Amino acid sequence: NKYNIAVIPGDGIGREVMEATISVLDALNLDFDYVYGEAGDECLEKTGTALPEETIEIVRAADACLFGAAGETAADVIVKLRQEMKMFANLRPVKAYPNTNSIRDDIDFMIVRENTEGLYIADQEKLTDEGAVAKRIITREAESRIIDYAFKYAEENGKSKVTGVHKANVLKKSDGLFREIFYEVGQNYPDIEKEDFYVDATAMYLITQPQNFEVIVTTNLFGDILSDEGAGLVGGLGLIPSANIGNDGALFEPVHGSAPDIAGKGIANPIAMMLSAVMMLRYLGEVDAADKVDNAILKLLTDAKVLTGDLGGKATTKEVTEEIISLL
Amino acid sequence: NKYNIAVIPGDGIGREVMEATISVLDALNLDFDYVYGEAGDECLEKTGTALPEETIEIVRAADACLFGAAGETAADVIVKLRQEMKMFANLRPVKAYPNTNSIRDDIDFMIVRENTEGLYIADQEKLTDEGAVAKRIITREAESRIIDYAFKYAEENGKSKVTGVHKANVLKKSDGLFREIFYEVGQNYPDIEKEDFYVDATAMYLITQPQNFEVIVTTNLFGDILSDEGAGLVGGLGLIPSANIGNDGALFEPVHGSAPDIAGKGIANPIAMMLSAVMMLRYLGEVDAADKVDNAILKLLTDAKVLTGDLGGKATTKEVTEEIISLL
Ligand SMILES: CC(C)[C@H](C(=O)O)[C@@H](O)C(=O)O
């Protein structure tokens, strides 16, 4: 198979981790056709828009998209791309790797985040005389879709439980509906255990009993918050990839941002971006290649000899990349 | 001074930890007049309402209110009380005590949570044909007030930094306003350092660098989520008190709920409720008495001989209470 891959490095360390990841992909025996697109702060400065129509077209035409990171314009770029491409499912694995600052060794769960609505619909926010009002939109359609996606994910990946997360005691109508749909849809998956928690309780349980989670499904902003908390649990954002999946497109990006403080120094940890590429490979059905990169990363972390600063090492992005390629 | 204290034990372990706390207060040489009010699930069953007008009147007439916990009706009771009494500031200290499952020893920060608006205004939620919509209300008035409260708190308590938490990259108007007000109000406190983070990043930093926080100020639901995460950081909800403060009233409650799973067994940890009473004593200006109870609790935790199950001990609520009284 020949794959057409949209590549959007973006700003800051986005460019560095993307370059590193492309050289790992190039070391596999696969046929990739990369089409580069611009987006982000520098693109805004240069072209007057943070997300040119041309870039959206590149993503639309591709089999999958790799996205690095955007700076201040991140919301305008990534939220818009998610919505334009109707990539409704945001998958964020939280997994403890060896030799990291993970609070426990046995953390391994997936956050399935709704990616199109909630508080993320920009034109639903208004300034008023007294302040401002934002609307949190919860539709039956989008929430059923994401909940079904989460149960399917559990089924296909040998997970035994799905946890629905909401704030239905306060948001009685909107999250009351979410909870209702969660159990409705769950009926189609009789073999999967179901439980639901309030988002505040979940924020606590993630620390006190993270090993009890397998798949979490939740609304957009709660998923945003809980997945960064998940990153904290396993030692930071350097290792958290993500997938944005829709019916007509998919985009893979590290959960971290453009990290202006370390950008340009060649010391960024490329692993979150590489693990995002692994998610892309699985999405494309290239399971062997995905396993290969996955295992090389696991080996690198287990050996703990060539690590970037965030993981307590001294290696550069380039050294980590070369080591991973040699481990393939 | 004679104090008129409204006492609302509520449901489940609320009753048990309240009884324990009242006996500690009785062991101090202060003049308290307790007026008991009903609220919660059992009250709903008995009287047809979870929060009778009479209870609100008792709280209104009191110098301060002690609140235990409510069950399923918690939102109807506590959110309504906060709003009726205009208790706009919710203070939630997160502090590492010895011999707990705290992830570090040096955690000690205060979350100052806006308590009246955001997504908590029930009549702002509507069912629609397609789903439901909730409105997140951010007013200049309420946010200025809570931000000013946080800076004043920092000033009066020897804290050097206040962190404003929001999601202004996505909620550009409402949280953009919050951030703007944060720095506007902050100008009146030139000696206090200011910083602001996105809520998702904060959820991560709370785990990776909790020791760097001193005072966090944020909107209602973010404060709810982050304070439960804070509880997780220091080993669970058994030790987290809170204060709801307004111009005409104040209510003190543990952050934990009614815990139906252990209710009636006499094994609930009463310390979060007792620490809430300590916050009440400080609010009333009874600093010596507050210090006395505070020190007794610290001694109990340091000795680690008489602890409830959540802290790895085997003691009953009553044994912990007697030990604390003997340490006064
Ligand atoms: C940059 C921002 C808009 C984005 C989000 O809130 O979704 C980011 O935090 C993420 O998690 O991908």
Ligand SMILES: CC(C)[C@H](C(=O)O)[C@@H](O)C(=O)O
């Ligand atoms: C019971 C619930 C309505 C409440 C809240 O969300 O404020 C609780 O979680 C809290 O933190 O006091």
